[in-house]
Amino acid sequence: MFIIDIHSKIKNLSTEELRRNARLYFNELRDRHHQDNNLSLKWFIELFKDDLYLESLTREELEAITNLEYLKYVIGKRRTFKLMPTP
Numbered sequence: 001m002f003i004i005d006i007h008s009k010i011k012n013l014s015t016e017e018l019r020r021n022a023r024l025y026f027n028e029l030r031d032r033h034h035q036d037n038n039l040s041l042k043w044f045i046e047l048f049k050d051d052l053y054l055e056s057l058t059r060e061e062l063e064a065i066t067n068l069e070y071l072k073y074v075i076g077k078r079r080t081f082k083l084m085p086t087p
Contacts (some may be wrong), residue, residue: 003074010066018062022054025065 010018026048033044047053072079 006070007067010063015059015062018066019054022057030064040047
């Protein structure tokens with residue numbers, strides 16, 4: 001399957017599915033980097049605790065998160081969520 005095909009399938013996901021992926025992505029970032037002294041964990045946790053930031057993301061931004069996760073899968077990098085659009 002070509003990347004353009006996957007991108008088309010991602011564009012067909014509902015906004016709620018995209019938002020769910022983004023929530024998983026942000027939770028994984030928080031968990032993966034919680035010991036990074038360069039990040040203010042309190043700031044990061046506050047940013048995502050009430051979903052206001054997540055709700056403020058545009059559909060295009062939500063699609064970008066899912067597209068980037070798929071590209072990570074294609075090049076063999078660790079990905080945050082396992083959602084792969086079905087062929």
